Amino acid sequence: MTIKLVAIDIDGTLLNDSREVTSEVLQAIQEAKRQGVKIVLTTGRPLPGVHALLQQLNLEEPGDYVITYNGGLVQDASTGEELARYGISYDDYLEIDLMARKMKVHMHAITNEHIYTANRDLSPYTIHESFLVSMPVRYRTQEEMTEDMGIVKTMFIDEPDYLDKVIADIPDWFKEKYTTVKSAPFYYEVLNKKASKGAALIALADKLGIAISETMAIGDEENDLSMLEVAGLAVAMGNSKNANILEAADVVTASNNEHGVAKALYDYVLK
Numbered sequence: 001m002t003i004k005l006v007a008i009d010i011d012g013t014l015l016n017d018s019r020e021v022t023s024e025v026l027q028a029i030q031e032a033k034r035q036g037v038k039i040v041l042t043t044g045r046p047l048p049g050v051h052a053l054l055q056q057l058n059l060e061e062p063g064d065y066v067i068t069y070n071g072g073l074v075q076d077a078s079t080g081e082e083l084a085r086y087g088i089s090y091d092d093y094l095e096i097d098l099m100a101r102k103m104k105v106h107m108h109a110i111t112n113e114h115i116y117t118a119n120r121d122l123s124p125y126t127i128h129e130s131f132l133v134s135m136p137v138r139y140r141t142q143e144e145m146t147e148d149m150g151i152v153k154t155m156f157i158d159e160p161d162y163l164d165k166v167i168a169d170i171p172d173w174f175k176e177k178y179t180t181v182k183s184a185p186f187y188y189e190v191l192n193k194k195a196s197k198g199a200a201l202i203a204l205a206d207k208l209g210i211a212i213s214e215t216m217a218i219g220d221e222e223n224d225l226s227m228l229e230v231a232g233l234a235v236a237m238g239n240s241k242n243a244n245i246l247e248a249a250d251v252v253t254a255s256n257n258e259h260g261v262a263k264a265l266y267d268y269v270l271k
Contacts, residue, residue: 002214003037003214003215003216003232003233003268003269004036004037004038004210004214004215005037005038005040005201005204005205005208005210005214005215005216006032006037006038006039006040006215006216006217006218006265006269007040007042007067007197007201007215007216007217007218007227007231008039008040008041008042008217008218008219008261009041009042009043009197009218009219009220009221009223009224010041010042010043010045010050010053011043011184011221012220012221012237012239012240012256013218013219013220013224013237013256013260013261014041014053014256014261015256016256016257017256017257021053021056021057022259022262024259024262025259025261025262026056026057027262028259028261028262028265028266028270029057029059029261029262029265030057030058031265031270032265032269032270033058033059035269035270035271037269038063038064038065038208038210039057039059039064040065040066040067040201040204041053041054041057041059041066041067042066042067042071042197042200042201042217042219042224042227043066043067043068043070044068044069044070044153044183044187044189044223045068045069045132045133046068046069046073046110046112046133046135046152047066047068047073047075047077047080047112048133048134048135049068049132049133049134049135050066050068051134054066054077059077060077060078061077061078062076062078063078064076064077064078065077065083065204065208067197067200067201067204069110069152069153069191069195070153070179070181070183070189070191070195070196070197070223071086071179071191071195071196071197071198071199071200071201071226072085072086072087072152072153072191072192072195072200073085073086073152073200074200074203074204074207083203083204083207084200084203084204084207085152086191086192086194086195086199087150087151087152087153087192088109088151088152088153088154088190088191088192089147089151090145090146090147090151092178092192093109093145093151093154094142096109096154096178096190097109097118097142097154099170099174100156103156103166103169103170104166105156105157105158105162105163105166106119106121106123106125106126106156106157106158107119107154107155107156107157108123108126108129108137108154108155108157109145109151109153109154109155110133110135110151110152110153110154110155111149111150111151111152112150112152113135114135114136114137114138115129115130115133115135115136115137115138116137116138116139116140116145116149116151117137117138117139117140118139118140118141118142118145120139122137122139123157123158125157125158125186125187126157128186129155129157129187152191153189153190153191153192153195154189154190154191155187155188155189155190156187156188156189156190157186157187157188158186159186160185160186163185163186163188166188167182167188177193178190178191178192178193179191179192179193179194179195179196181196181222181223182222182223183221183222183223189223196226196227197217197219197223197224197226197227198225198226198227198228198229198230198231199226200227201215201217201227201230201231202230211232212230212231212232213232214232215230215231215232215233216231216232216233216234216235216264216268216269217230217231217233217234217235218235218236218237218253218260218261218264219235219236219237219240219245220236220237220239220240220242220245220256221240221242221245222242222244222245224245225242225244225245225248228245228248228249229248233250233251233268234248234249234250234251235249235250235251235252235253235264235268236248236249236251236252236253237252237253237254237255237256237260238252238253238254238255238256238258238260239255239256239257239260240252251264251267251268253267
């Protein structure tokens, strides 16, 4: 099987536990790109939150692409142009916000430019997200939010133990109406039903004329599951503790601290 496109998760996959790209991983990615393989970062972050990584990896040139917002957007990495978008409507935002209030959990919404929250008691995890993705936070009431803001995704955020209890109590109809995925112990993302890393990978491969069987996906957490399920070759990181990820994987590579992404590229992509 010839792999023409590799989709790579960031946290726990591309980055080691020190949140660094090792020289081994950097070298392997550069070699794959030189051989004409499309290397696509797939992340829950918005484009500003991955700009530095894309620069470091030389993945901001014409012909480079990135999947952001956990599949909410597929973008040209060099221009930011949107190839596919699966956003949250204003009515959906109101419904999601109402559910957060019923569940007594913090919530924020993210557009291309800002993080918006109606919580006066600002969650420290909203501040954490702001620093992580390089986006400013804005306080807005529900009435001040509008359709033309272009919300891409929303997130329920709280202390991990409390958030797990909230998730268990969310009605089934809500989980069926939206794509819901836990991307960190303190983040539960609520997105357009059409949005997922898997759907974004299919959309990008189709636009590039690449068969989905010619793609490889590498990940470690629940929000990577959809792309592992659709990719031609599904690779789980050795550090993954997620049973669903390990079950969906065709192969398991080394851990993120042992240059797992580089090993996967050398084993299955580079010639």
